[in-house]
Structures are given as structure tokens and as C-alpha cells.
Amino acid sequence: GVGYGNVYWISHVSVNQALLGEIALQSLIILLILKVVATSLTLGSGGSGGIFAPSLFMGAMLGGAFGGIARQLFPSLIAPSGAYAIVGMAAVFAGAADAPITSIIMLFEMTRDYKIILPLMIAVVISVIVTRSLSRETIYTLKLMRRGIDIRRLEQTRPMREVTVAEAMTRNFPTVLPTMPIGELVTKLRKTEHHGFPVVDKDGNFCGVVTLSDVEAAMSKGNLEDLTVSDIASKSVIVAYPDQYIHDVLVRFGSRDVGRIPVVDRSNPKRLIGVLRRHDIIHAYTKAVTGKPGA
Known part of the structure; x- marks a missing residue:
């Protein structure tokens, strides 16, 4: 039975x-x-x-x-x-x-x-x-x-938890000296597609970041003839390390509303290694998901 x-x-x-x-x-x-x-x-x-x-x-x-x-x-x-x-x-x-x-x-x-x-x-x-x-x-x-x-959302973000900053960042990114006059900086901004540059002194030490927004803010205050990059650059900036995962750095992009983050050596924060841009993250995600570089 x-x-x-x-x-x-x-x-x-x-x-x-x-x-x-x-x-x-x-x-x-x-x-x-x-x-x-x-x-x-x-x-x-x-x-x-x-x-x-x-x-x-x-x-x-x-x-x-x-x-x-x-x-x-x-x-x-x-x-x-x-x-x-x-x-x-x-x-x-x-x-x-x-x-x-x-x-x-x-x-x-x-x-x-x-x-x-x-x-x-x-x-x-x-x-x-x-x-x-x-x-x-x-x-x-x-x-x-x-x-x-939402396990499906976690699955979609999984590639960003596996790709490191070192794999996605742009190396040999253009830099500017802190002594560069603002006029030269404006010319350089016009000639390139970049909206900002890391500031590195003659000894190779990372000093900060200067952006188009910094230039516009300085212009609204008056004469720029006597100013240099060092006068308007942001000295206290968020940075990323090459061994970090992209997912961890994405939070910093959103919290500070920045378009690029300098990548520095963890053991020597004065040594600039590269720059991580939103464009780089999109490329890295596309490559991780499809196996092909982003457009």
C-alpha cells in the first residue's frame, strides 16, 4: 500500500x-x-x-x-x-x-x-x-x-566585478605642468577631445587635476593672464588604484560626478599610472560581455 x-x-x-x-x-x-x-x-x-x-x-x-x-x-x-x-x-x-x-x-x-x-x-x-x-x-x-x-541585475554587473582598473584605464594620458599658463591650457583643451588633464610636475609627481570646469570658474572671476594651472587645479581629488575592480570605482564616479579618475600607484600615490574615464569603463564592459572591444 x-x-x-x-x-x-x-x-x-x-x-x-x-x-x-x-x-x-x-x-x-x-x-x-x-x-x-x-x-x-x-x-x-x-x-x-x-x-x-x-x-x-x-x-x-x-x-x-x-x-x-x-x-x-x-x-x-x-x-x-x-x-x-x-x-x-x-x-x-x-x-x-x-x-x-x-x-x-x-x-x-x-x-x-x-x-x-x-x-x-x-x-x-x-x-x-x-x-x-x-x-x-x-x-x-x-x-x-x-x-x-535581483540576481539577474547582479549577473549583469558581474563583469564589472571581474575587470580591474589596470585592464580598463588609458595609459600615457596627456598631462600638463602646474606652471603652464592658463592660455596654453585653453589652447590644449581646444585641440584635444579631453575635458581635463592630470597635473604632473617636472619631477613626475602627480599634483592634481585641472578641467574645463576649473577654467570656466576662473574666467568668471576675472583676468586669467597671470594665472597658471597650479592656481586653478583641484589638488584634493579622488583616485583609483590599478588593482581595484571597476565596480568599486563606479561608486566614486557617481558620488563626485566626475568624468575621469586618475590612477596612481598604491605604494606611491605621487606616481601617476593612467586615467580611468567613463568611456574606458564602457569599452571594458562591452569587451567583457561580448568578447569584442567597444565601438
Whole structure:
């Protein structure tokens, strides 16, 4: 006989009986309904429990019931209900976890029967198509979404957690001397596509950053003839280190609303290594995602 209390725990006995075709059709349907209700109540109420074993249980019951009904309708054309139970296990787990390849390989490893591959693949594909049309989340990602964790967004930002500043930055970036007159700086800004330059003295020490905004602010105050870059440059600037990940530096871009960040040696902050621009970050992200350099 079949004990309906099996729905409250992992019951390999009931699954094995379904695979062997030893459970009556009515009992298969009842076990399926009870297991769906029990699993839904447990997980929905915040209780502890997984979905792997329950999905295999429900799949075995569903597949066995389908096979039993089909065998009653077409007794001479239908395989034993146990074969459908095996296919049902793969189909239900594939749909719940959005893991079609895993399900197919797992069930093939269990049976080692090549004849079951085709029906197995058909059932799994149908299951995944149906579940994806109903929800873009799996049973695992749905739990995270309810807690406010968007795993898909984290996946999109993953490349930025793997690419370092050294890989993305621009090396040999043009610099200006602190003694450069403002007039020369304006000319240099006009001739290049850059809106700012790192300031490096004659000894190679990093002194700050001067931007077009600094020039405009100085112009609004009066005569620029006697001013040099050192007079208007920003001395206290945020910097990045070559071993940092892009994701960590992005926060600094947003907090200070800057278009470029100097990259300095961690052991010697006076040594400029390069400049990280927003343009560089876009290039690095495009290359990490597509494998091709950004346009």
C-alpha cells in the first residue's frame, strides 16, 4: 500500500514504486496533489525546505499518472507508466529550476537507456517553454526576488566585478605642468577631445587635476593672464588604484560626478599610472560581455 504521509518527507519508496508502476492511478494523483499543497505551504510560509527532492517526487507522480491514463486509452501503443514517471521527474525539475540540460543528463545517468533520450528531451523542452512563458524566475531566483535581491541585475554587473582598473584605464594620458599658463591650457583643451588633464610636475609627481570646469570658474572671476594651472587645479581629488575592480570605482564616479579618475600607484600615490574615464569603463564592459572591444 501507499502511505499518504510520504508527502511530508523525502520518500524514495514512493518514487521507486512509481518508477516500477506499482502505484495505482488514483493514488498517484492524490500523492501529486498532496505533495504540491504540502510543498507550497511549507515554502510559502517561510519554512525550511528544498525543491529538488519534492520536484522529483511530483514529477514521478505526474509522469506516472499521465502514463497510467495514456495506457488505459491506448493499451497497445503506450509504454509502462514507470517510463513516464522517469520523464516526468526530469520535466518537472527542469521547469522549476530552469535547468534543462542538467535534468536530461541526470535522468539519462539514472537509466543508461538511449531509447528514453528523445521523449526525455521533448518533455523537458516543453516544460521549460511553458514555465518561462509563465514566469522569468526559477524557484530559486523567485525566493531571492521576494527578499529584494535581483540576481539577474547582479549577473549583469558581474563583469564589472571581474575587470580591474589596470585592464580598463588609458595609459600615457596627456598631462600638463602646474606652471603652464592658463592660455596654453585653453589652447590644449581646444585641440584635444579631453575635458581635463592630470597635473604632473617636472619631477613626475602627480599634483592634481585641472578641467574645463576649473577654467570656466576662473574666467568668471576675472583676468586669467597671470594665472597658471597650479592656481586653478583641484589638488584634493579622488583616485583609483590599478588593482581595484571597476565596480568599486563606479561608486566614486557617481558620488563626485566626475568624468575621469586618475590612477596612481598604491605604494606611491605621487606616481601617476593612467586615467580611468567613463568611456574606458564602457569599452571594458562591452569587451567583457561580448568578447569584442567597444565601438
